[in-house]
Amino acid sequence: MKILTFHKGQGTALGIRTDRGIIDVEQAAAAFGLPAPATLKEVLAGGDAARRELERLVEAVGTVQGDWLLEEERIVFAPCVPDPGKIICVGLNYRKHAEETNAAIPNYPVLFNKFSNTIAAHGDDIEIPRTTSQLDYEAELIIVIGQKTKYVSKDEALDHVFGYCCVNDLSARDLQMRTPQWMLGKIGDGFSPIGPYVVTADEVGNPNQLAIRSIVNGEVRQQSNTSDMIFPCDEIVSYISQHLTLEPGDLILTGTPEGVVLGYPPEKQVYLKPGDIVTIEIEKLGALTNRFVAEAQ
Template sequence: MKFATILDGDRHRFGLVDGDALHLAPAGETLRDHLAGDLAALAQRLRGLPATPLEGVTWAPVVPDPAQILCVGLNYKDHREETRSVTGGAYPEHPIIFTRFATTLAAHGETLPIPRVSEVVDYEAELAVIIGKGGRYIAQADAMDHVAGYAPFNDISMRDWQMKADQWAPGKNFPKSAPLGPMMVTPDEVGDIGSAGIRLILDGEVMQESWLSYLIFDIPTLISYISQFLELRPGDVIATGTPGGVGFVRKPPVLLAPGKTCVVEIDGVGRLENTFAAD
């Protein structure tokens, strides 16, 4: 099953994606309202509602209002190696977790701003895990039962602001720096997420390419670990980290700039595309 959220005037509407059509839920319902429930029953109900063509819709972040966005740093070995000169090569035994605010989210197809105060704007292709059933102290063996679905995510990073101090938050929380979507795909449709490829394409050139099986801390580990220190809630987003190939460590650096087009592709999950313009 695939679900999407669009803009209908000045309000969000979500629906079930069915081929080239979208069966919209009644106004006032949100995808987050249903993520802890029976998504198959939800899909069956939505199929009975009128459909609108996907062509020409204005996309919104698939979950536009998550209570919590948890991001994982340095979660691929090749990304750790390429950034060793910056990090010093000292890595903790546990996942590196930082947070984003929902105000940073952006949509598929949206033109995103290059901030006037940053000279090092970088891309990061990532898989976003969207939480369905919430919980605390979740065991790794039970963690996948808490996953509602997956979506592409681009953890756009202002590296000069990220590196100003030990905390990464300033470089990770500029407005419209976290496109998410266009759809959430349920685990039953994706199958073995570990076998999925992930890549980032900048102006037609592949800059990042890896597989989800290369995550240092896999999805069950991340869900269990995060749930030890906070309560996960339906609609929470966990961005699982980016593989090697980021732009700021390349020689010469390859950075985002006005006029460029960036695509995140994840096999079986979707294709997230954005262009950039001056702020």
């Protein structure tokens, strides 16, 4: 199931993407007299019962036409996970990316964090901060945690995952490399556009067998597969859970493959500039596209 959040009136609404269009969950539930969660937070809190309600709603809608069915091209997306709790990132997690940046292969997952101010949606314009001249793209897979998770084994880790989505883990390289701590280069406003959908784990299958790529102004820059991860998704979830409690809606960004600007020779490095359009595509998860603009004065 592909679940999304979109802008509606003065707020946001929950949607489900189908082959026929986007189901407005609240409106369809009212029309068919069925219970259904109204937000992604309610979906996560409701667990399997909430999932079944959404599945029953999709079955009820079937081929029936109604104003609860929206054209995807006409909606304005909100972040597919609107209010994540923790945003935990794994650095240097693809072998070829570590090699292109001349970094040693890590013995343990390299962890850092981002904050909720970095969250943006598919289709949003992303401002390039005036404090950087080296904004880089990073195509990444996000793990969306589905239940409270602590000390989980690797074998059981993926049972705690609700789903997956695309993210562009934007990085201001000049700020990132200013000190040994990367955080400054990672926490700009809008530096984590996510979406367009959260795709549930059952629909994705093995998260470490997905094609992943980034496209800048129509040119493919990154093209890889999540199988190149040094630490696969189950190991990442298990490892993090040994050190803190993961909660429903927490996001784990799992690293980026080779092909980022930082990996090019200095004379070939061309960082993002106003007017650039970047698309992140991951197999089964859709395509996340954003345009970059100068920061408002």
